[in-house]
Amino acid sequence: MEQLNRKEEIIVTAARLFYEKGYKAISMRDIAAAMDIKAASLYNHIKSKQEILSEIILKVAEEFTVGMECVVAENSSAIKKIEKVIELHIDITVNHSEALAALNNDWMHLEELDLNAFVMMREDYEQNFRKIIKQGIDTGELKPHHPEVILFSILSTLRTLYLWYQKRGKLDVNILKKDMISVLINGIV
């Protein structure tokens, strides 16, 4: 395992505790106890529980943002882009399920500036996805369904994947990618 600096260690520990007990139930004292250090020394590295939450959520939100920007910049078909977006979600789900739980359950507890940054990233992400879908409908690659129905059908599945993946955690990630891309794009028949 790579060496984490103390701040990263705090964030990783907190993410796990938030995940297990919920953000609201966990205090800075609990985080210090889990790391076997004094609560006071946490504050040498980080100023509040909210700052920890913001580090967790904004980091994973940026991963989505950067990933989506790379996909949009590609010179490829809409379908290829949608496949890449599905893979992006599966990779982030597999690698950062605790951060995704914090993002989904606790984003509303971010302080105002971070909250605004998060909401803007999420809206840009959806807007980029919507553009890819409209591009696909315009070029005739996708069937001319209501673009919002397509967007919602795919995003709702990808965004709740972390919940399901934990329960059924044994599924091989490559099988998951292959089957999920096929189901979401080609349907089940």
Add this chain to the structure above:
Amino acid sequence: MEQLNRKEEIIVTAARLFYEKGYKAISMRDIAAAMDIKAASLYNHIKSKQEILSEIILKVAEEFTVGMECVVAENSSAIKKIEKVIELHIDITVNHSEALAALNNDWMHLEELDLNAFVMMREDYEQNFRKIIKQGIDTGELKPHHPEVILFSILSTLRTLYLWYQKRGKLDVNILKKDMISVLINGIV
């Protein structure tokens, strides 16, 4: 509008308040105030806030259960059955979005007996859906993907539909049914 008896009126009012402010934030006093009656007289009709929650959640859970049992009992193809399940979800979403919000956000606050009943209904529901999917794979109607991936892809979309439908509430329900059945079954290409 049909005439509600007092108990039904309490449940409808409470469902709206739980939806707007969250189950935890609402007291029996708030419910009484919204109905312009004395808090004490609520207790002539219902014994606790938990009983109200249970009425709301179990009623809509039973609607899913009965709907699913009718679909399973049909002598039709797996695809036809899946279409019916999608329609069932859309109808319940359109008619009972406040109850679905309570079901999704607050089921864990049910008291033990009701909680067990709810969890059992939800598991039976998933099990029936799983059987339909396996039937479809066995008969060759559905592609031989991992049945859990198919189940999750469809259910995750249907279960979060109430959130999306509220935001995009203007979409005609018949267009929604047609497009969603097509997207979930035939895919987007």
